[in-house]
Amino acid sequence: MKKVFLKKSIIQSTLFSITISIFMITMVLMLFFGKTFWEKESVKLEYDLLTIALDVKQTIDSNLHLIPSCQDDVNILPRTQQMVKLDKVVKPLLQEKRPYSVAYYDLEFGWMVSEGKQIESVETILVDLHGASEIKVLNYDYITLVSVPVQLEKGLKGYVWAYATKSEFELGPFTGYSISFSLLFLSIGIIIILIQKFMKEIQHQLEEFSESIVHPETNLSWNSHGLPELEPVLDKIKGYTQELSAINEELGASQRRFTQIMEGISDGLFSIDREWRLLFYNDVAKKYFDKPDEELKMKNILEIFPSFSNTVTYQYIAEVFITAEPAYFEADGMMTSERIFHTSIYPFEEGITVFFRDITEQRQQQHEMARLERLNLVGQMAAGISHEIRNPLTTVKGFLQLRGIKVTDPDEKEYNDLMISEIDRANTIISEFLSLAKDNMGSTQEQDINQIIYRIFPMIQADANNGNKDLILNLNPLPSLWLNENEIRQLLLNFVRNALEVTPQGGCVIIQTYEDKNNVVLAVKDQGCGIPEEIRDKIGTPFFTTKESGTGLGIAISMGIAHRHNAELTFDTGDQGTTFKVIFKRRNVLGKKDEGELS
Known part of the structure; x- marks a missing residue:
């Protein structure tokens, strides 16, 4: 009930009150x-x-000599x-027209003569009078009675x-009473209706007054004759409104400039209060948030991203909240x-403001530069080894082959x-060095990588059978690629032989090809x-290897082959x-040879 009253206007509340x-x-x-x-x-x-009783008594007193007595008629009349x-x-003495009933009770005869309504319980009245010789008033639930004694x-x-x-008593007064109060209620109703009318007029005036304040730009003019007391208030409010409008326009322009500046920043930016609620974020931050505005603004960032509490960034933010000192760091x-x-x-x-810049590509470029530097170093080493070692080894091998013809002793042979x-x-290692140092893949042609796998499959299947292992192909239809078949064969051999070496007997190695977002994927899975x-x-x-007889060059060579084919190697x-x-x-999958890269 209280809520209903709270929703009423002050006019309605006043009228109700x-x-x-x-x-x-x-x-x-x-x-x-x-x-x-x-x-x-x-x-x-x-x-x-x-x-009435006194009037009747006076009449009876005047005619008392006519009223019989028991002594007068004793033994004469029954x-x-x-x-x-x-x-x-x-009875004739009582028959004069009166508004109420009258009666005469003769104590000598014990008999009542009445004119009008009969009295019930006469005995009760006589008991209450108990021979009183004075005037008495008796009130009962059903009757009011005045008793006047008649004396001899x-x-x-x-x-x-x-x-x-x-x-008889209540009917007349009650009728008058009802009429009086009916007129009173009617008057009150008329008064309330008039008050309601005046209140509605006041409400109408106040509504127009409010409308002229809320929408001063409209042509609706408020008539101050209704409530002239409010005219100076309206003038004052209009002055304040104009000042506020000017301030709001200036504030809006300032906010737009601020937003444009923040949106123009290439770094991500967001602010949170001490309750971890998002106060502001620019478009760059929104791209990483990847959620609509209604799920972000003034929402707790820990509720939006529950995993955020497990990040290094969260730890630094919590520390800044405590120390109130800026923090700078790099982390994923x-x-x-x-x-x-x-x-x-x-x-x-x-709260705090967080600026962040995605340096993933920069770090990848640094790693790629380091890799290229390593490959360049290997290339230089390979060139030196090729020149300084390969020729002497060729000479030594030739003399050993000549000597082998002449040797007859089995041990010496x-x-x-x-x-x-x-x-x-040693020559194989030198060749692998030279392969690492290559900066192009040589001649390429448009072909299906599945066909290369089918052609090399018998050889790698034989390796699997020798180790009591299975080799499974799961090849899907693919678009043609610009490929150097020899290098792809070498890449595939490196991965399959590594997979067979780590797969236990009875296990299997799976070679799979498929399309993923317009890219072609070659996958080799071991057990x-x-x-x-x-x-x-x-x-x-x-040179990094976990094998006792490995050179540590197989995956490095495969990475070089993938790079020359504009491919990415992951595991x-x-x-x-x-x-x-x-x-x-994708640019290789499109079937167009990329000039400068696929030459």
Whole structure:
């Protein structure tokens, strides 16, 4: 109920209060004046009854000699005839027209003669009078009675009673009372209607007054004649409104300039208060948030991004809130752990502002430059080895081959063959060095990589069968690529042989090709135990190997081949095995030879 009243306007509340007040006052007046009215009417009734009773007594006193007595007629008339005689004498004395009923009760005969309504319970009245010789007023639930004694010289002869029943008494006054209060309620209703009319007029004037304040630009003019007291208020408000409008326009222009400046910043920017709610963010930050405005503005950033609490950025922000000192750092994981950001945090009184710049590509370029420097170093080493070592090895191998023709001793022949095989191994390492140093892939042609896999499959299947392992092909239709078949064969051999080496007997290696977002993917999956986390960053580094007889050049060579084919080399590893993927980029998939890169 309280909520309903709170929704009412002040005009409605005032009208309601006035109505309730008038109603309550009317009820109090009705109770007060009603009680007084009935008391007055009761006194008036008693007075009227007394007047009637005295009038009747006077009449009876004047004719008392006509009223029979028991001593007069003793032993002459029977009692019944005496009662008839009493009625015959007294009744005419009572028949004068009066507003209330009258009766004469003769104590000597014990008989009542009445004119009007009969009295019930005469015995009760006689008991209450108990022979009283004075005037008495008796009030019962059903009747009000005034008793006047009739005296003889020898004693009390009887009583004259004037009486009125409750219905006789209440009907007249109640009718007048009802008419009076009906007129009163009618007057109150008219007053309330007039008040309501005036209130509505005031409400209308106030609404026009409010409209002229809220929408001063409209042509709706407020008539001040209705409420002239408000005219100076309106003039004052209009002055304030104009000042506020000018200030708001200036503030809006300032906010637009601020927003344009913030949006023009190439770095991401967002501000949060001490409750971690987003106060502001520019378009760059919104791109990383990747959510609509209604899910961001004034929302708790920890509720929007629950994983944010596990990032380094969160730890720095929490520290800045405590120390109120700026912080600068580089870390991955602003909204995604796949990107690296340079972040600056600046505190202000209500919260902090965070500037962040995505430096992922910059770090990748640095890593690529480091890789190219390593490859360049390897190339220089390979060129030197090729020139300084390969020629002497060729000479040594030639003399060993001549010597092998002449050697007849089995042990010496075995030693001679071992030296030749080691020289061949050295030549293989030198060739791999030279492969790492290549900066182009040679001749290419448009072809299906699946066909290259089919052509090399018998050879790698034989390697799998020799180790009691399975080799499974899962090849999907692909668009043609610009490829150097020899290099792709070498890349595939490197990955498959590495996969077969780590896969246990009875296991399988899967070669898979498929399209992913207009890129072609070549994947080789083994069933080994995965790559330990501590050496994952070293994968592809020349001469780094975990094999006793490995050179540490296989994956490095494969990375070079992928790079020359405008492809990206990635790997996923875990307890269930490792998958190496070569992702050929879209510009190669389109089937057009990229000048300068695929030459």
